[in-house]
Amino acid sequence: EVRLVESGGGSVQPGGTLTLSCAVLGIPVSSVAVGWFRHVPGKKRVGVAAIEIDFNPEGSPSYRDSTRGRFTISRDNAQNTVILRMSSLKPEDTGMYYCAASENGGAYWLPLEPTDYKYWGQGTQVTVSS
Numbered sequence: 001e002v003r004l005v006e007s008g009g010g011s012v013q014p015g016g017t018l019t020l021s022c023a024v025l026g027i028p029v030s031s032v033a034v035g036w037f038r039h040v041p042g043k044k045r046v047g048v049a050a051i052e053i054d055f056n057p058e059g060s061p062s063y064r065d066s067t068r069g070r071f072t073i074s075r076d077n078a079q080n081t082v083i084l085r086m087s088s089l090k091p092e093d094t095g096m097y098y099c100a101a102s103e104n105g106g107a108y109w110l111p112l113e114p115t116d117y118k119y120w121g122q123g124t125q126v127t128v129s130s
Contacts, residue, residue: 002026002119004099009124012089018126020084022099029075030054033107034082035117036073038095038126045098047112049073049084053105062108066092089128096123 008020022034035050050062051073061073072085082099100117107116 002101004101004119004121006097006099006121006124009097009126011127011129013130014090014128016089016128017085017087018089020086020097020099020124020126022082022084022121024080024082024101027101028077029080029082030077032101032103032119033105033117034073034075034099034101035108035112036082036084037098037100037112037114038093039098039123040095045114047114048097050108050112051075051082052108053103060108062110062112064110064112086126089126091128094126094128097126098123 003025005023012018033053035047037045037047039045048064048067049071052060070088075082099121101119102117
């Protein structure tokens with residue numbers, strides 16, 4: 001059974017930094033593409049970053065235009081975890097963040113589509129507010 005468990009959400013002021021972790025259970029993290037999606041009630045779930053299937057911890061990341069330069073996604077193969085470091089946070093980054101995994105190698109290509117991902121975590125809330 002494949003399970004994803006997110007952690008690291010919280011509240012932060014604009015300009016602050018948060019680091020989210022996605023523990024991947026039941027499958028080697030290097031064998032799946034992993035994406036992070038943000039959901040705000042009443043709006044569609046949007047992909048903010050993804051990393052390809054690859055043993056290279058840096059992988060080949062993809063970023064939504066609004067997060068490029070501020071968010072960094074990476075993989076820790078030893079911990080079977082994907083990390084999303086979010087800096088220079090803005091109020092519009094607020095939402096529930098979900099990590100998702102796919103055995104489809106193309107799932108990390110832009111635009112990130114939720115329908116390309118088979119496995120989902122339960123989400124962690126991020127709130128950016130002064």
